[in-house]
Amino acid sequence: MVWKDGHAYHFDGAKDMFKFLQALPKYAPNHKRADIRFLAVTDFYNLEKIEAGKAFYVIGSDVMGPMGPELVPLATRADAEDFLKDHKGKLILCYREVTPEIVTKVDSGKF
Numbered sequence: 001m002v003w004k005d006g007h008a009y010h011f012d013g014a015k016d017m018f019k020f021l022q023a024l025p026k027y028a029p030n031h032k033r034a035d036i037r038f039l040a041v042t043d044f045y046n047l048e049k050i051e052a053g054k055a056f057y058v059i060g061s062d063v064m065g066p067m068g069p070e071l072v073p074l075a076t077r078a079d080a081e082d083f084l085k086d087h088k089g090k091l092i093l094c095y096r097e098v099t100p101e102i103v104t105k106v107d108s109g110k111f
Contacts, residue, residue: 002038003031013065014041014057014073015106022100041073044083048075053095056080059102060090060111069109071098 001009001017009028011017017039020027040049044063050073057071058080064070071093074080080092090111093102105111 001036001040003035004037005035007031012067014052014055014071015065015069015103016067017041017052018071018098018103019107022103043075043079044072045074045079050075055095057093057095057098058083058087058089058091059093059106061087063087069106071103071106 001011001020009020011020021033024031024033039052041052041055042048043050043055052073055073055075056077056079057073059069059071061070061072061083063072065072072083072087072089074083077092083089084092
Protein backbone atom coordinates (compact mmCIF):
# COMPACT_ATOMS: atom_id res chain seq x y z
CA MET A 1 0.00 0.00 0.00
CA VAL A 2 1.48 3.31 -1.09
CA TRP A 3 -0.07 6.54 0.10
CA LYS A 4 -0.10 9.80 -1.83
CA ASP A 5 2.19 11.30 0.82
CA GLY A 6 4.82 8.62 0.08
CA HIS A 7 4.25 6.39 3.11
CA ALA A 8 4.22 2.70 2.29
CA TYR A 9 2.80 -0.17 4.31
CA HIS A 10 3.58 -3.83 3.68
CA PHE A 11 1.56 -6.80 4.89
CA ASP A 12 2.26 -10.50 5.48
CA GLY A 13 -0.66 -11.41 3.24
CA ALA A 14 -3.83 -10.15 1.62
CA LYS A 15 -5.87 -11.01 4.71
CA ASP A 16 -3.91 -8.58 6.86
CA MET A 17 -4.17 -5.91 4.16
CA PHE A 18 -7.96 -6.26 4.18
CA LYS A 19 -8.04 -6.15 8.01
CA PHE A 20 -6.06 -2.92 7.90
CA LEU A 21 -8.27 -1.35 5.23
CA GLN A 22 -11.45 -2.35 7.00
CA ALA A 23 -10.29 -0.69 10.23
CA LEU A 24 -8.41 2.25 8.74
CA PRO A 25 -9.33 4.74 11.51
CA LYS A 26 -7.82 2.35 14.06
CA TYR A 27 -4.57 1.58 12.20
CA ALA A 28 -3.98 4.81 10.24
CA PRO A 29 -6.06 7.54 11.85
CA ASN A 30 -4.50 10.29 9.74
CA HIS A 31 -5.24 8.59 6.41
CA LYS A 32 -8.33 7.98 4.31
CA ARG A 33 -8.93 5.49 1.49
CA ALA A 34 -8.81 8.42 -0.92
CA ASP A 35 -5.19 8.93 0.23
CA ILE A 36 -4.11 5.57 -1.22
CA ARG A 37 -2.10 5.97 -4.42
CA PHE A 38 -1.53 2.27 -5.13
CA LEU A 39 -2.69 -0.95 -3.52
CA ALA A 40 -1.06 -4.17 -4.66
CA VAL A 41 -0.99 -7.84 -3.74
CA THR A 42 1.38 -10.58 -4.85
CA ASP A 43 0.09 -13.08 -7.39
CA PHE A 44 0.46 -16.63 -6.05
CA TYR A 45 1.78 -18.14 -9.27
CA ASN A 46 4.18 -15.58 -10.73
CA LEU A 47 4.99 -13.62 -7.53
CA GLU A 48 4.45 -10.32 -9.34
CA LYS A 49 2.63 -7.32 -7.94
CA ILE A 50 -0.93 -6.98 -9.20
CA GLU A 51 -3.46 -4.28 -8.51
CA ALA A 52 -5.47 -5.44 -5.50
CA GLY A 53 -8.75 -4.23 -6.96
CA LYS A 54 -8.30 -6.36 -10.07
CA ALA A 55 -7.14 -9.55 -8.34
CA PHE A 56 -9.21 -12.64 -7.59
CA TYR A 57 -8.97 -14.13 -4.10
CA VAL A 58 -9.41 -17.81 -3.25
CA ILE A 59 -10.43 -18.74 0.27
CA GLY A 60 -10.55 -22.10 2.01
CA SER A 61 -7.57 -23.64 0.24
CA ASP A 62 -4.87 -25.91 1.60
CA VAL A 63 -2.31 -23.10 1.17
CA MET A 64 -1.56 -21.23 4.38
CA GLY A 65 -0.20 -17.72 4.61
CA PRO A 66 2.25 -16.44 7.22
CA MET A 67 -0.67 -15.79 9.58
CA GLY A 68 -2.67 -18.97 8.90
CA PRO A 69 -5.61 -19.32 6.50
CA GLU A 70 -5.30 -16.76 3.73
CA LEU A 71 -7.04 -14.97 0.89
CA VAL A 72 -4.80 -16.15 -1.95
CA PRO A 73 -4.49 -13.50 -4.70
CA LEU A 74 -4.39 -14.43 -8.37
CA ALA A 75 -4.21 -12.22 -11.45
CA THR A 76 -6.93 -13.87 -13.55
CA ARG A 77 -10.17 -15.73 -12.99
CA ALA A 78 -8.73 -18.68 -14.95
CA ASP A 79 -5.75 -18.85 -12.58
CA ALA A 80 -8.11 -18.58 -9.60
CA GLU A 81 -10.24 -21.45 -10.95
CA ASP A 82 -7.14 -23.62 -11.49
CA PHE A 83 -5.85 -22.76 -8.01
CA LEU A 84 -9.27 -23.53 -6.48
CA LYS A 85 -9.24 -27.02 -8.04
CA ASP A 86 -5.56 -27.75 -7.37
CA HIS A 87 -5.60 -26.56 -3.74
CA LYS A 88 -9.07 -27.57 -2.56
CA GLY A 89 -10.31 -23.98 -2.36
CA LYS A 90 -13.86 -23.17 -1.34
CA LEU A 91 -14.67 -19.87 -3.07
CA ILE A 92 -13.33 -17.24 -5.49
CA LEU A 93 -13.99 -13.61 -4.58
CA CYS A 94 -13.25 -10.32 -6.27
CA TYR A 95 -11.93 -7.38 -4.26
CA ARG A 96 -15.30 -5.76 -3.52
CA GLU A 97 -16.69 -9.08 -2.21
CA VAL A 98 -14.11 -9.29 0.59
CA THR A 99 -16.18 -8.04 3.51
CA PRO A 100 -15.21 -7.90 7.19
CA GLU A 101 -17.35 -11.02 7.71
CA ILE A 102 -15.35 -12.90 5.05
CA VAL A 103 -12.06 -11.82 6.63
CA THR A 104 -13.28 -13.03 10.03
CA LYS A 105 -14.27 -16.39 8.54
CA VAL A 106 -10.91 -16.77 6.80
CA ASP A 107 -9.05 -15.79 9.96
CA SER A 108 -10.92 -18.42 11.98
CA GLY A 109 -10.54 -21.08 9.28
CA LYS A 110 -14.33 -21.39 8.90
CA PHE A 111 -15.48 -20.93 5.35
